[in-house]
Amino acid sequence: MWKLLTFPLCPFSRKVRLLLGEKGIGYDLEPEAPWQRRDEFLDMNPAGQTPVMIDTSREAPPLIDSMAICEYFEETVEKASMLNGTAGDRAEIRRLVTWFDTHFYRDVTAPLLHERMEKRIVHRATPDSRVLREAMKAAVAHLDYIDYLLDYRAWVGGATMSLADLAAAAQISVTDYLGGIDWKGNEQAKRWYVGMKSRPSFRPLLAERMEGVSPPPHYEKLDL
């Protein structure tokens, strides 16, 4: 059985969980708050980040780093491949996974998590409205980019649903939980995201709550 160390608003864990959901792989959740920098956690993963996955059925090193975890399950479980097509198609999917994991995260998810989650539950401080405004402006630019991609392909990463969609939806879902997205524009991105939200793999994520931080009323709804 797999055990996944994470916290409800970890966008990288959400990408992994969407993949596990699509592939039908079961796992138990084990709460881990990386900002607490627990010694045992750092000994296991010096990067100090979630997700970490442990196979409790055998003696094996834990799986660390969300992309390494996704590649592992792509290699070992054939069902619902999320790295489809030619080598070139797969390169484009991986480029976009990095894009959302790095750029979307840095511009949007990370500042929102800091201002609206960490400041509330760790520092008991009020969010910086300037930082929030910048992050929300960046979110619009990122949704514009998704609109642009969807102008000439069916899914974010190409002709089929892929890890690029899961990576994008993971970051967006955390951003949306934290009230960082104004769904007034970006019709294409919105339609795509509602499609992602309606998948069975997405439901458990939407039902979870981070203690002390509430999502906006539309967060779980399928009509944005």
Place this chain on the structure above:
Amino acid sequence: MWKLLTFPLCPFSRKVRLLLGEKGIGYDLEPEAPWQRRDEFLDMNPAGQTPVMIDTSREAPPLIDSMAICEYFEETVEKASMLNGTAGDRAEIRRLVTWFDTHFYRDVTAPLLHERMEKRIVHRATPDSRVLREAMKAAVAHLDYIDYLLDYRAWVGGATMSLADLAAAAQISVTDYLGGIDWKGNEQAKRWYVGMKSRPSFRPLLAERMEGVSPPPHYEKLDL
């Protein structure tokens, strides 16, 4: 024929170039200074980063993101596989590639590139000695981690040479070019790095120079 857009001190391009060298894949270099944020480059790669690889022999989208590029050549060229072993072994290799690309880069290479390259050739400013000291201290911690890994395995990523070695050597070589490493301690890491430097895939990198920035005398030598 492949064309690689890069600049001499791009650590991510160095990782790709070491892989191409090991696999015996030829390519032409095309200078690209990402800090100039050239419009045509940003149109091609919104992330604005090197490396980008273009196959000039056919109409195909460019390959973007250093890990996506490495995975592409791992999938298409069998020779000198750098992702060896079981799925678990490969997960460990990929974890360490992310470690060096993200953490070593953030803690060591990025501040050194900013202080000793960008400030010199772009801003014409003097480096901040406090930032340099912090980066060099972080470099020691990273070499300690490599020592620790080499305590119980033959190579950084496991029993065979892998992409983890290439990623680590790429970051270290740029750091070393910028005078960021004190080779007095870390005997294991030093022996391993001298081994990496002596590979034919490494020689072209060591011979290159970044205009306006000179490496220390030991940079190319095999006796550190």
